[in-house]
Amino acid sequence: MRQKTIITSTLLCLGLASSPSLLAEISITPPPSIAQPTTTPTADGRTPTPAAIVPPTETAIDAINNDASLDPPPVGGTVNANDPREKIKDAVVKVHIVQHTYDTMSPWNSDSQKGSGSGLIIAGNLILTNAHVAADSTFLEVQRHGETKRHEAEVVYISHESDLALLRTKDVNAYKNITPLELGDLPKMQQPVEVYGFPIGGNTLSVTRGVVSRIEKQNYVHTGENLMAAQVDAAINFGNSGGPVISGGKVVGVAMQSGFLTENIGYMIPTPLIRHVLEDTKDGKIDGYGFHGFLTQSMENPAMRHKYGLTDAQTGMLVHKVYKNSPADGKIQIGDIVTEIDGHKIENNGTVEFRPGEFIDHTHYIDMHQIGEDIKFKVIRNSQLQEVALKLDKPGKEYLLVKPNQYDKQPTYFIFGGLVFMPLNQDVIDSMDGTPARIGTLTYESPDEIRNEAVIMTKVLPADINKDYHHDSNLLIEKINGEKIHNFRDFYQKVQSATGDFITLQAADDYQLVIDRKDAIARQPQILAQYGVNADRSKDLQISEPLNAPAPVAAPVTVTPTAPVAAPVTVAPTAPVVAAELPPPAVTTPAAQPVTPVVVPAPQPAAPVVGGSHP
Incomplete structure (x- = not known):
């Protein structure tokens, strides 16, 4: 499920759709223009759906311990081929992109823009990057660190909800001799990390260091999805998007977005979300995240707890809405108190303890399920404890009357x-x-x-x-x-x-x-x-x-x-096609007129939460 929230100036999505005027305002030089358009969309303006491929699997790289991964590089300019960092750098690429975008409110107008991001080579000869790097792309090229040659690439899978995309070079042998990076586990608090990428459109690989400072559900700027994210204090700048975050020689996340008006605060997509997307591709398509079908509210208010007869030891969330024809329809009732999800105790504020002393919103465990899987709840109904299993039958966005943001197609008008x-x-x-x-x-x-x-x-x-x-x-x-x-x-x-x-x-x-x-x-x-x-x-x-x-x-x-x-x-677009009795018009083309960039959207009402609380 999804949540569309106010995108304020405190968060700024890294990548290619950044306004040059905005970059100028914060004294950042826009990325240089690169690449050329080539991909031809289908007749309805959509990017052709790629054929199903064998899903990526993880391949181990040489064992690297935490201390070795953060040792200073050798002094004097000598490159050690056995240095673990050199093998990591070999698998980092710069993504050059041309995007074809439409003006939402005047969708007959479109334009192309150029930019760049970062990516990493993973198993299956695939390249992992951000969805906001690859979205609306008409031409993609990737350039590996230490090489000048660019290889044309294509989007194989894209998950806008997760802000992740998988690319593949059209030359299948382009990087066959490169050792892919291996996915690690969810990092711990204060765990040291290194962020690799090509910030500010530079052509030289950048490596910054920091530690993991927070793990919780955050609103992803790309689509407003509310999913797990890890905050790091390593510098993450424009162009870092899609680059690997490394700890102990393994990938612990993908750089995603930066804190704005803050110093050295960035966010990465952690490996549990990356693995969810890789697992999602096994059937040859991206399904996204499911929705269990009901909404809840916290039970921290003493009067509410007393009304429903909860003891001090009992905690949970109160169900206040059940969606018709959803998995919960007929199984969950308004007034139920949900106390557990997949065996995890739900606190009165809606969080669960996922590691000792660390809490996250309970809907994270809904996010971790694939479409078609069952999710188990314990509920108190009429003072009786019951167990309920709900099957996540279809993507959460199908339960929305107002559909999420759309990409890779012309808006319908x-x-x-x-x-x-x-x-x-x-x-x-x-x-x-x-x-x-x-x-x-x-x-x-x-x-x-x-x-x-x-x-x-x-x-x-x-x-x-x-x-x-x-x-x-x-x-x-x-x-x-x-x-x-x-x-x-x-x-x-x-x-x-x-x-x-x-x-x-x-x-x-x-x-x-x-x-x-x-x-x-x-x-x-x-x-x-x-x-x-x-x-x-x-x-x-x-x-x-x-x-x-x-x-x-x-x-x-x-x-x-x-x-x-x-x-x-x-x-050279297609001219109007009107009602059957209307002859084709002769179109007069006026001179192009610039549109004033809108940097920060107007405040929007809070929309349903992704992954469980709201569709």
Whole structure:
């Protein structure tokens, strides 16, 4: 399950989507531009799904003890081939990337940007890095430490929830003679570590030292997932993302993100999460994390404990919501007190002791299960202790009405009469200048038989036919011509199949938008050309058109850059495909106009917690 929280300036994701203007503000030089685009996406804009491969297995490297791994390197410039550090360095790579990104609120606009990250070679001739390094990639190259040659690579698996990705060089023999790094155990508090990578876009490998200072569940900046993370006091900077964190000659984590406005505080993805992702790939696809199906609240309040008859020795969490059609439906009840998870005692604040004197949120043990596995609970119901086993049947995101952030595809949209419609997801919410309360509450809802996806009118492209609606934005569309909407595809098809003179859209409290259907069809080409929109619908909707729909017309368009981006590029996108009776429009392309970068998103309402407490 997932949690989308406020991303404040105290945490900054390391990697390639960093705004150059933001880097300038904190006196950091942006990474140099590198690489060239080459990968061709599918017709609907998605990255092709790679064929299933044999999942990676761990391969041991030479035994190295903790003291040897942290000894100072030899003085005088002499390189010792038997130095354990040299073997580690051999397996560290710099990842060069070109990303193709879209402007969420104007998804017909896109741009390419270049950057770099770090990675490590693991068993199976695979390269492990961060998902935020490889996300939206169109061209990847990897360059091993100590070499000048770059090898073209491709994404094999990517887990956005875990912020981890597995790459593979297209030349399968590129690194066959390199000893892969071996995964170690979850490090202990104050355990010394070394962070390897290529920070600030440099071409020389950097090694920084520190100790593990904290282990707890943290919100991953990439998607807002709430998962286990280890805090280290070694310097982790831009470009370190995806690099190995080493202790005792083994990988104990992957560098992920840095504390902002703090000194020498960084976060790494620990090996339990890495192993979870490697295990997840065994069926040839990434499933993610499951959801047990109920929400809980703490029981530290004395009055609440007294009401439910708990003794001083009894601890647990109170169930206050059960999701319909979830694993808990029919097995867990509101008012149950959950006291144990997989044999671990749950404290009144929701934590469990995972090592002597160290506590972590109990949902971590849900995160450690794969889809299809059972998770066991003990609950007190009507003063009686019971045992309940729940099967994690499907990824937690499927229990969300508002889906998580999306990558590697063009956002879905549809324009009709100058009104822009999109399915409501976390990307849209993140892009809003403040979230309306009605929309915020949807992040806690699950799909049902009536609606499994919300539809939102994000904005209006002003024209005479949509006069009086020009200031409307972020309207949830509840009905079309009096009929409820099941999902965005249903909404789109209802507009396409309408035959009446008017299309009436109803938002909350029966607020109405009335569109003259024939006028909207007739004026569509002019409105699109006026605002430099190259297509009235996203690629996934274009490929669903019937065979008698007008053929798309290619027209070169200079794309408006999104924020944050590199210099704009010129592409040749597909021109609008509109309703069957509408001829293909001639598109007029305006000059590109820069968009002011938005560095820190506006505060968002707390959304469901990943891995157990919330879907």
